[in-house]
Amino acid sequence: MKFPTQTAPLPEAQNSVRRVMLIVLLALMPGTLVAIALLGWGVLINIMLAIAAGLLAEALMLKIRARSVRPAIYDGSVVVLAWIFALCLPNLGPWWLPVFGAIFAVVVAKQLYGGLGFNLFNPAMVGYVVLLISFPEPMTRWGPAIDVGGGALNFMQSLAWSFNGVLPSGVGYDGLSVATPLDHVREQLTAGAPIHNATLSLFNSGHLLQAWNLWLGLAFLAGGLLMLWRGVIRWHIPVAVITGVLVMSGFLWLLDSAKHASPLFHLLTGATIFGAFFVATDPVTASTTPRGRLIFGFGIGVLTVLIRSFGSYPDGVAFAVLLMNLSVPLIDYYTQPKVFGHKQGKLQPNGAGEGGK
Amino acid sequence: MVKPPQLKVPQARFSFHGGIHPPENKTSTRDRPIKALPLMPRYVLPLHMHIGAPARAVVAVGQRVKKGQVLAQATDFISASIHAPTSGVISAITEHAIPHPGGLGAMAIILDADGRDEAIEPMTPWPDFTAQTPTELRGRLREAGIVGLGGAVFPTAAKLATGSAASVHTLILNGAECEPYITCDDRLMREQPFEIVQGAAIVLHMMGASRCLIGIEDNKPEAIATLAEASRADARFETIAVPTRYPAGGEKQLIKVLTNVEVPRGRRATEYGLLCLNVATVAAIYRAVVLGEPMIDRIVTVTGAGIVQPDNFRVPLGTKISDVIAAAGGYVAGTDRLIMGGPMMGFALHEDDVPVIKATNCLLALRPQDRPAEPAPQPCIRCSLCAEACPADLLPQQLYWYARAKQFDRTVEYHLFDCIECGVCSAVCPSHLPLVDYYRFAKTELWAAERDQSKASLARTRFEFRNERLERIKTEREAALNKKRQNLATNTAAIEARDAPAGATVGTFDDAFGTYQPQPVSAPAAGLDTAALVITDSAVAAARARAKARRAQLDADRAVQAHANIQIDAQEATEEPAKAQAEPSKNNPT
Numbered sequence: 034m035k036f037p038t039q040t041a042p043l044p045e046a047q048n049s050v051r052r053v054m055l056i057v058l059l060a061l062m063p064g065t066l067v068a069i070a071l072l073g074w075g076v077l078i079n080i081m082l083a084i085a086a087g088l089l090a091e092a093l094m095l096k097i098r099a100r101s102v103r104p105a106i107y108d109g110s111v112v113v114l115a116w117i118f119a120l121c122l123p124n125l126g127p128w129w130l131p132v133f134g135a136i137f138a139v140v141v142a143k144q145l146y147g148g149l150g151f152n153l154f155n156p157a158m159v160g161y162v163v164l165l166i167s168f169p170e171p172m173t174r175w176g177p178a179i180d181v182g183g184g185a186l187n188f189m190q191s192l193a194w195s196f197n198g199v200l201p202s203g204v205g206y207d208g209l210s211v212a213t214p215l216d217h218v219r220e221q222l223t224a225g226a227p228i229h230n231a232t233l234s235l236f237n238s239g240h241l242l243q244a245w246n247l248w249l250g251l252a253f254l255a256g257g258l259l260m261l262w263r264g265v266i267r268w269h270i271p272v273a274v275i276t277g278v279l280v281m282s283g284f285l286w287l288l289d290s291a292k293h294a295s296p297l298f299h300l301l302t303g304a305t306i307f308g309a310f311f312v313a314t315d316p317v318t319a320s321t322t323p324r325g326r327l328i329f330g331f332g333i334g335v336l337t338v339l340i341r342s343f344g345s346y347p348d349g350v351a352f353a354v355l356l357m358n359l360s361v362p363l364i365d366y367y368t369q370p371k372v373f374g375h376k377q378g379k380l381q382p383n384g385a386g387e388g389g390k
Numbered sequence: 391m392v393k394p395p396q397l398k399v400p401q402a403r404f405s406f407h408g409g410i411h412p413p414e415n416k417t418s419t420r421d422r423p424i425k426a427l428p429l430m431p432r433y434v435l436p437l438h439m440h441i442g443a444p445a446r447a448v449v450a451v452g453q454r455v456k457k458g459q460v461l462a463q464a465t466d467f468i469s470a471s472i473h474a475p476t477s478g479v480i481s482a483i484t485e486h487a488i489p490h491p492g493g494l495g496a497m498a499i500i501l502d503a504d505g506r507d508e509a510i511e512p513m514t515p516w517p518d519f520t521a522q523t524p525t526e527l528r529g530r531l532r533e534a535g536i537v538g539l540g541g542a543v544f545p546t547a548a549k550l551a552t553g554s555a556a557s558v559h560t561l562i563l564n565g566a567e568c569e570p571y572i573t574c575d576d577r578l579m580r581e582q583p584f585e586i587v588q589g590a591a592i593v594l595h596m597m598g599a600s601r602c603l604i605g606i607e608d609n610k611p612e613a614i615a616t617l618a619e620a621s622r623a624d625a626r627f628e629t630i631a632v633p634t635r636y637p638a639g640g641e642k643q644l645i646k647v648l649t650n651v652e653v654p655r656g657r658r659a660t661e662y663g664l665l666c667l668n669v670a671t672v673a674a675i676y677r678a679v680v681l682g683e684p685m686i687d688r689i690v691t692v693t694g695a696g697i698v699q700p701d702n703f704r705v706p707l708g709t710k711i712s713d714v715i716a717a718a719g720g721y722v723a724g725t726d727r728l729i730m731g732g733p734m735m736g737f738a739l740h741e742d743d744v745p746v747i748k749a750t751n752c753l754l755a756l757r758p759q760d761r762p763a764e765p766a767p768q769p770c771i772r773c774s775l776c777a778e779a780c781p782a783d784l785l786p787q788q789l790y791w792y793a794r795a796k797q798f799d800r801t802v803e804y805h806l807f808d809c810i811e812c813g814v815c816s817a818v819c820p821s822h823l824p825l826v827d828y829y830r831f832a833k834t835e836l837w838a839a840e841r842d843q844s845k846a847s848l849a850r851t852r853f854e855f856r857n858e859r860l861e862r863i864k865t866e867r868e869a870a871l872n873k874k875r876q877n878l879a880t881n882t883a884a885i886e887a888r889d890a891p892a893g894a895t896v897g898t899f900d901d902a903f904g905t906y907q908p909q910p911v912s913a914p915a916a917g918l919d920t921a922a923l924v925i926t927d928s929a930v931a932a933a934r935a936r937a938k939a940r941r942a943q944l945d946a947d948r949a950v951q952a953h954a955n956i957q958i959d960a961q962e963a964t965e966e967p968a969k970a971q972a973e974p975s976k977n978n979p980t
Contacts, residue, residue: 034712034728035740035741036727036728037727048820049768050768050821053773149771150771150821265773316772316773321785321787322785369804369805372808373407373783373808375652375808
């Protein structure tokens, strides 16, 4: 009897890229829901537009590159990319922000490098940074959906705003938009107010901005813990990012607490938690060795605080991630784990020389 | 899984990095006792069913042989003899399909059984093996064709010979059997613990070792209990339960788990005072030494949902796999895959008309519905699950990256050759990449490059040697020529001096060679033998003879060189397959 053959091993396929991506999407849910609840339908519109544009761009690029389209679309990686990217966008931005950013992320940052697994830079962050640099004004259109007098838009109103820039009568854009905490602090500091007043004025402004960030952070933390529990990510990177943020901001704060925000402020504002669990942990662009991940994450944390404190952009996470992406090949090379039998302190062979090469 | 009520054996104190726990799939055969197979009409015995040099046939076609008779003799230090599994007539010594991943054939002795199963006189039984010297016992193992039955099929006599020089203190018996589906060692341990313990005692005696650790995965509580009981009287023995985690049965992994010693690549366990043998191997040692029986059979697990009645058999070597499958009730309809070995490290057979060899521990038949649809490989997302599971602490994702890009020097920097090809990385890969195939590919390419390089350096040496030789001949010839010219010049000068008036200077007549410098002749050369200047017939003949001899010498040189080249090529040709087979299976976990 003759048989077709296949090389061993013949593992049970318990895991797949698709499963990994689905878990990431599941983990994104709490944060997304909280974001929609606090920031309105604009968040969902951003996500949907980014996913649609991303999928189209991916399919088109795969066609051009003569690769099979179906598996790449079905593995869910584009959806995850677009989703994470869209969550970085201002909830009151125009429709073309997510569309353009997602296309740029997929076409340039992902497909031109060879598609899934071959990109050096985190595509979501590339898309975000390109928008930030190219369209600084639309990228500031943040605003809480609640607690603004009559400011909440329903889904249709949000669509109308996103696509046509039309607001319901009686609602002004100024009443909707507000500076993010990081922006607020930067503005106050630039104006010469000491940090103490700057952070205090946040609480006094009545916008519960701090709370907005806190709830979002907690929701993303929950999602991150889910990924940790399901073995989709490892603890090293999130812990190292947060440690890096705390260490760097703590150092600056101790140096001059009048000019620098407290470590807690840095931890709870902006994209710190989201970045630590969902952005920095992108396996393709992160370091893959245990020690390398610690270095990689710590670098992101430190750079984030430095860029926030001394740079002119609203948040530093995206730039920090891209800078550390660049260092990954080097980090991986120099942090290889000790191979079996080459660890120090093990028994030496009887009378023979040193333990192998 | 049922655990026996009281299991008073110690648990392993150490562990190894990574590993996985694939579905065990052992329930269908673990409680099936070992059965003998009926006599088959024909046996096929490949001359090469072990690591090392193939055995050399010592029987002729048409010759009648008896059970246990040597059919093929070990040819080298690392080689193993092959014996007749039953009595019959040698019908052919020819190329036959063998179990091989590439579906290749190899030289094999075909034995047509006569059904009488007559045995030759056994070798002298040595019930009191302590009366024999280690050298005598090693000779017996060699004579009996004993090889490691855990999967690596390395000749045991050679393995023990490397150990005795290095003062082995601990023997480790490998009863882990970590691959899914396989239960042949489990059954052996439960049914023949006495043979195992006695075999181990023989090895302890041979090596002068004082301790024997028996490592068994804790999913085989009966085997643990049986061996612990069988070895209770002997204080040198200790049975240790090893956590069930593939590849705990890899030699280096088991040594780590039991002793915390990490044997690096390129080192032998014996250098650390340790010797690791499979339980089935020591049972075979017992039979060879105490009973005088050569290795003519082995236990095979026939299993998988593609088999009607999965079972364990004691199979005479050379039995066709189709016959073994038939004894297990045959294939279930729809079976489309037959694997020799386990699902992790085994390989798929192209056909079942191949013999059971010393390495055949398991035959696994599967239907499409019994295994996942082979998913198409997707891109690596560098999730590094493979690195977490790798028992050798490698970074498989980096190895894959560089192997795929054919940057083989980088794969070496990432310790490619520490890979034991256990397949754990492929098993956990969410992208379903055949990672081990990439590593085998990289290894093969590197070996080929190494061979090319040594060939090139040999060619360069040859070329340099040739240039040097030509240069030498040229210089010698010129020197001879110069000498001749000098003589000629001296003589001419002398003649001229004799003819010319005294005190005259000899003119330059031959400066084309730039060797003859004009010199003042102070005095007429007296008594010059002008006869030397006369070219005689005999001188011409002598010169011709010299030239002829030189040419002959040159031709002879060339012939020798050509012959050497052929020999080198031939040697490489024989070394290549041996190396290719020896390397990957070095660390076969069982």
